[in-house]
Amino acid sequence: MQKLSNSIQLAHCLLKDRLNEAKIIVDATAGNGNDTLFLAQNALNNAQIYAFDIQKEAIENTKALLIKNKDNINLPLENISFIHDSHENIDNYIQTKIDIAIFNLGYLPGGDHKFTTKDDTTLKTIDKILNNLNINGYVAIVMYPGHEEGSKEYQSIKLFVKDLPKKSFTVGWYKMINHNFNAPALCWIEKVGEYA
Numbered sequence: 001m002q003k004l005s006n007s008i009q010l011a012h013c014l015l016k017d018r019l020n021e022a023k024i025i026v027d028a029t030a031g032n033g034n035d036t037l038f039l040a041q042n043a044l045n046n047a048q049i050y051a052f053d054i055q056k057e058a059i060e061n062t063k064a065l066l067i068k069n070k071d072n073i074n075l076p077l078e079n080i081s082f083i084h085d086s087h088e089n090i091d092n093y094i095q096t097k098i099d100i101a102i103f104n105l106g107y108l109p110g111g112d113h114k115f116t117t118k119d120d121t122t123l124k125t126i127d128k129i130l131n132n133l134n135i136n137g138y139v140a141i142v143m144y145p146g147h148e149e150g151s152k153e154y155q156s157i158k159l160f161v162k163d164l165p166k167k168s169f170t171v172g173w174y175k176m177i178n179h180n181f182n183a184p185a186l187c188w189i190e191k192v193g194e195y196a
């Protein structure tokens, strides 16, 4: 398993420790449900997971994957909310503080590219989550600069996170230095102090 050349696996590694303590967990882009399944397999049995996607099919695929694996997850299925809506409406669904969020951006491999994530809504959601993140909470963002919308999103996220105040957040940026510029990249954010 080559963890360092796979930004998703690296994101999972970073999130795994925090999942031992997290109560409120967000998968902002459910897709086929692989990230939601990872979260459910490592979460506390009383955690609550919220999985968002704008595609009904993605929500159905995610739900089906979790049902199929219901005996191999750590929490009851009822603790997972499958939400067919844009993540930018997150505040309609979660009013409490958030401990962990993951964004696996772009479009579904083999899916319709018109359903790709867009920089304006992604940034709006990241900002909402950062405002509502518990101290010691984590956000992982996997980005795909290899397509036009993904490249725009990558640049916008970079500009946004580099100016986050360091008294409130520690921000890491992972890019493989000996790979093509278009290789997937990872941004991770840890909340270390109040953010107003």
Ligand SMILES: C[S@@+](CC[C@H](N)C(=O)[O-])C[C@H]1O[C@@H](n2cnc3c(N)ncnc32)[C@H](O)[C@@H]1O
Pocket (backbone or CB within 6 Å): 028, 029, 030, 031, 032, 033, 034, 035, 036, 052, 053, 054, 055, 058, 085, 086, 087, 088, 104, 105, 106, 107, 108, 109, 115, 116, 117, 118, 121
């Ligand atoms: C790369 S896929 C996610 C992969 C997924 N996490 C998995 O494990 O299979 C990106 C997903 O983001 C979804 N998406 C795009 N814009 C969105 C939005 N504004 N809110 C929520 N989901 C969105 C797409 O429909 C697509 O399913």
